[in-house]
Amino acid sequence: MTNNIEEISNKVINIIADKLSVEKTKIKMNSTIMEDLGADSLDTVELVMALEEECKISVSDTEAQELKTVQNIVDFVAKKTAS
Amino acid sequence: MLLQKNQRVVVTGMGAVSPLGVGVKNNWEKIVNGKSGIVKIPSDMFDGADMLKSKVAGIVPRGTAEGEFDVNEILSVKNQNKMDIFIHLALKASQEAIDDAGIKSLPNKDEIGVLVGSGIGGISSLSNNIKKIQETDLTRLSPFAIPMMIVNMVGGQIAIEYGFRGPNSAIATACASGTHSIGYAARTIASGDATIMVCGGAESAFTSVSVAGFCALRALSTSYNDTPEKSSRPWDTGRDGFVIAEGAATLVLEEYEHAKKRGANIYAEIVGYGMSGDGYHMTAPHPEGEGAYLSMKRAMETAEINTNEIDYINAHGTSTPLGDMMEISAIRKLFGDNIKDIPISSTKSATGHLLGASGALEAIFSIMAIKDGILPPTLNLENPESGTEDLNLVPNVAQKKVVNFALSNSFGFGGTNASIIFKKVS
Numbered sequence: 433m434t435n436n437i438e439e440i441s442n443k444v445i446n447i448i449a450d451k452l453s454v455e456k457t458k459i460k461m462n463s464t465i466m467e468d469l470g471a472d473s474l475d476t477v478e479l480v481m482a483l484e485e486e487c488k489i490s491v492s493d494t495e496a497q498e499l500k501t502v503q504n505i506v507d508f509v510a511k512k513t514a515s
Numbered sequence: 516m517l518l519q520k521n522q523r524v525v526v527t528g529m530g531a532v533s534p535l536g537v538g539v540k541n542n543w544e545k546i547v548n549g550k551s552g553i554v555k556i557p558s559d560m561f562d563g564a565d566m567l568k569s570k571v572a573g574i575v576p577r578g579t580a581e582g583e584f585d586v587n588e589i590l591s592v593k594n595q596n597k598m599d600i601f602i603h604l605a606l607k608a609s610q611e612a613i614d615d616a617g618i619k620s621l622p623n624k625d626e627i628g629v630l631v632g633s634g635i636g637g638i639s640s641l642s643n644n645i646k647k648i649q650e651t652d653l654t655r656l657s658p659f660a661i662p663m664m665i666v667n668m669v670g671g672q673i674a675i676e677y678g679f680r681g682p683n684s685a686i687a688t689a690c691a692s693g694t695h696s697i698g699y700a701a702r703t704i705a706s707g708d709a710t711i712m713v714c715g716g717a718e719s720a721f722t723s724v725s726v727a728g729f730c731a732l733r734a735l736s737t738s739y740n741d742t743p744e745k746s747s748r749p750w751d752t753g754r755d756g757f758v759i760a761e762g763a764a765t766l767v768l769e770e771y772e773h774a775k776k777r778g779a780n781i782y783a784e785i786v787g788y789g790m791s792g793d794g795y796h797m798t799a800p801h802p803e804g805e806g807a808y809l810s811m812k813r814a815m816e817t818a819e820i821n822t823n824e825i826d827y828i829n830a831h832g833t834s835t836p837l838g839d840m841m842e843i844s845a846i847r848k849l850f851g852d853n854i855k856d857i858p859i860s861s862t863k864s865a866t867g868h869l870l871g872a873s874g875a876l877e878a879i880f881s882i883m884a885i886k887d888g889i890l891p892p893t894l895n896l897e898n899p900e901s902g903t904e905d906l907n908l909v910p911n912v913a914q915k916k917v918v919n920f921a922l923s924n925s926f927g928f929g930g931t932n933a934s935i936i937f938k939k940v941s
Contacts, residue, residue, distance in 0.1 A: 453593030475593075477658040485655070 520707035528616025528767030534573030573760025573867025599637030605717035628681030632692030634871030637664025689927030693874025715765035715875030748895035760867030787818030793930025804845030832861025
């Protein structure tokens with residue numbers, strides 16, 4: 433399971449780095465997507481779409497609103513892919 | 516009162532990205548030296564490029580060398596993906612124009628507006644996004660699908676980049692967009708709605724549907740696929756259609772007293788602007804050039820000058836069989852016998868037809884003709900069409916001439932016409 437979380441974290445960080453054009457080293461677990469990583473509202477929509485595509489999950493708009501930090505996203509993807 | 520003022524308007528900055536490369540100086544040196552920016556369309560440029568009969572185009576040279584366009588120099592990868600190519604090109608051209616004018620650090624951003632047009636807008640982004648939803652489903656469309664392609668996003672992005680809060684608008688009048696944008700921007704300043712306007716045109720329409728669409732109209736050159744530099748040949752008997760091109764050109768217009776007070780470099784004054792419609796056909800010009808005539812006539816009336824005072828005409832001259840001679844008829848009707856003393860050239864012979872950006876690029880060439888006293892040539896004019904024998908079409912080689920007044924024409928599909936007159940400021 434630990435291995436799985438690490439895998440998910442790496443994947444999420446890669447997606448964030450790619451979509452928001454930020455260096456991976458600058459992406460911390462407690463980084464906020466908008467304030468720390470500089471995403472605007474449209475960027476977050478695109479980021480969620482990339483997560484859906486690459487992690488093969490679906491994210492409702494209500495769920496997406498709760499994804500404020502990198503940790504939030506990792507936890508969310510872990511939960512969605514657990515079953 | 517709808518219009519408050521009647522202020523003088525001058526040009527204080529210019530920027531260009533064209534098939535000849537990046538930068539006004541670079542473009543001007545090449546055009547004066549008879550260089551062509553027209554090349555063969557790479558077969559992988561867009562789906563089906565091989566199948567089309569026209570295989571030549573004016574493509575902006577990409578790369579990191581001097582005079583080449585490098586999008587990474589102006590935009591992060593993240594921001595590149597949010598904007599169509601025509602906006603990338605416009606941001607580069609406006610960066611040059613804004614730096615040139617020295618207006619970036621001016622305090623009153625509320626008085627600086629933007630009006631940059633495009634004939635077609637973000638059609639390559641639109642095409643890519645249509646392909647994407649066909650391959651996946653409608654929910655996979657990027658939130659940037661709309662904002663990356665709409666025509667007025669050029670003005671939006673320029674204003675966002677520099678914080679300009681003056682009038683922000685766009686004009687889409689096909690191949691007349693660039694000239695209309697400059698004319699309307701000038702009027703925006705003249706009427707007192709802004710002190711400075713960044714204006715011009717931007718275009719990049721190299722995608723299957725647009726190039727195939729122009730091919731279907733039989734509008735593009737098809738006989739010079741192996742000698743691309745020969746393909747754009749206004750008024751030559753061998754001309755067989757225009758050569759599609761991309762690029763962007765922007766000018767900084769400024770209220771005269773404001774420019775003088777801050778010691779800005781003044782390239783020229785905009786003294787005349789005329790507009791008209793053909794009311795005739797979707798794509799064919801009026802056979803007697805009635806719309807073109809009216810547009811030039813109205814520009815001359817606003818400039819309050821006589822027909823013998825124009826020293827140079829930068830023609831629309833796209834290298835199409837009908838359009839080129841229609842324009843000559845219209846010029847002849849307006850200028851009468853004076854036409855013999857007015858050199859007329861088409862710089863599209865070197866750049867190809869930048870559609871909605873063409874008028875803005877040609878405004879810059881007209882202003883450079885005033886500034887340097889050099890007339891850019893009409894390339895490939897080997898066998899002039901009958902009916903042009905008495906004219907100086909500046910064939911193949913640049914000419915020297917003092918230019919006090921220059922007129923530039925642009926005509927677009929839909930029968931839309933615009934003419935603008937620049938004056939030397941001493």
